Amino acid sequence: MTVKRLMDRIEAEELTNDMNLDRKIASGYVCDLLSWVMARGQEGSAWVTVQTHMNVVAVASLHEMACIILPEHIQMEDAPLRKAEEEGIPVLSSPLSAFEICGRMAAAGIPAPDR
Amino acid sequence: MSLYYDLHIHSCLSPCAAEDMTPGNICGMAHIKGLQAIAVTDHNSARNLRACCESARHFDLLFLPGIELCTREEVHLLSYFPTLEAAEEMGRRCLELLPPMKNRPDFFGAQIVMNAQDEEIAREDALLIGALSIGFSEACALVRSLGGVPVPAHIHRMNGAIQMLGFLPPEDAITAVEVKEGDFVPEGYRVLRSSDAHQLSDISEPLYTLQGSTAADILDYLKRNH
Numbered sequence: 001m002t003v004k005r006l007m008d009r010i011e012a013e014e015l016t017n018d019m020n021l022d023r024k025i026a027s028g029y030v031c032d033l034l035s036w037v038m039a040r041g042q043e044g045s046a047w048v049t050v051q052t053h054m055n056v057v058a059v060a061s062l063h064e065m066a067c068i069i070l071p072e073h074i075q076m077e078d079a080p081l082r083k084a085e086e087e088g089i090p091v092l093s094s095p096l097s098a099f100e101i102c103g104r105m106a107a108a109g110i111p112a113p114d115r
Numbered sequence: 116m117s118l119y120y121d122l123h124i125h126s127c128l129s130p131c132a133a134e135d136m137t138p139g140n141i142c143g144m145a146h147i148k149g150l151q152a153i154a155v156t157d158h159n160s161a162r163n164l165r166a167c168c169e170s171a172r173h174f175d176l177l178f179l180p181g182i183e184l185c186t187r188e189e190v191h192l193l194s195y196f197p198t199l200e201a202a203e204e205m206g207r208r209c210l211e212l213l214p215p216m217k218n219r220p221d222f223f224g225a226q227i228v229m230n231a232q233d234e235e236i237a238r239e240d241a242l243l244i245g246a247l248s249i250g251f252s253e254a255c256a257l258v259r260s261l262g263g264v265p266v267p268a269h270i271h272r273m274n275g276a277i278q279m280l281g282f283l284p285p286e287d288a289i290t291a292v293e294v295k296e297g298d299f300v301p302e303g304y305r306v307l308r309s310s311d312a313h314q315l316s317d318i319s320e321p322l323y324t325l326q327g328s329t330a331a332d333i334l335d336y337l338k339r340n341h
Binding site: 077 | 187188251252277278279280281282284286
């Protein structure tokens with residue numbers, strides 16, 4: 001499943017510009033405690049979080065995640081969005097709740113991260 | 116001058132603090148314990164600072180006006196100000212940035228505003244323990260614009276900057292942090308070890324010192340990381 005196809009499934013819009021949306025998603029993940037994600041994040045994950053601080057981009061970049069997904073119409077400020085573009089991490093915003101987004105990712109066959 | 120300090124104390128204005136955390140009791144206990152400098156840092160409000168400041172003068176304590184802000188990321192950020200007026204201005208900003216929720220004293224606890232004679236003069240209606248609608252970085256900038264110093268509270272614990280944000284955002288140029296006893300002390304920061312007291316018995320013993328003889332000195336000390 002690519003980022004582009006996932007966007008359709010979760011009714012998401014892209015907040016970043018000119019990103020490669022053909023990247024494959026390896027797994028799905030949801031967590032808002034950034035220290036937790038720093039310790040456990042995985043390469044290629046689609047990460048659902050309500051946090052929009054600049055550090056979200058840094059953590060996603062550290063793990064080379066596939067994309068960041070903000071639930072419930074949450075928007076992100078310009079500075080972290082420009083940083084996400086620099087780091088090549090698409091940032092998506094979906095009208096759905098984190099629960100619904102994860103449910104749809106699982107239904108589409110996206111697995112949990114490998115442990 | 117070396118001062119024994121406790122720069123993180125909640126008064127009875129914080130709903131989670133004991134109701135006997137009155138200005139007189141806090142300052143009296145700090146005095147008995149042998150502290151020389153204290154800060155009262157209620158959640159998102161400055162409304163008890165004036166009374167605490169007056170009470171501190173009575174006990175010959177150096178008083179630093181402060182507020183414990185809760186940012187949008189639910190990071191607890193201590194903020195210390197050079198004057199009561201600056202802290203009160205921050206308090207007014209907080210009221211505008213709090214979620215529109217009223218306190219439920221039966222559930223969260225009372226939010227009591229006092230005078231320096233330990234008499235109740237009002238109750239705060241707005242629920243003070245919510246998250247402000249500004250992010251960590253904006254909050255740091257706002258504190259500095261009022262002449263204050265932002266100091267992330269209990270950084271490794273729940274609602275600490277490192278736990279919530281993974282690491283201290285380098286762009287915010289934090290100079291000082293608060294750590295709990297036994298926690299890892301990061302290098303390159305001024306380090307405060309305060310109590311986060313919510314009841315009188317938790318106010319710090321005279322164990323840790325900082326340098327200065329005025330509020331301005333302490334702020335300078337916290338701003339100059341080494």
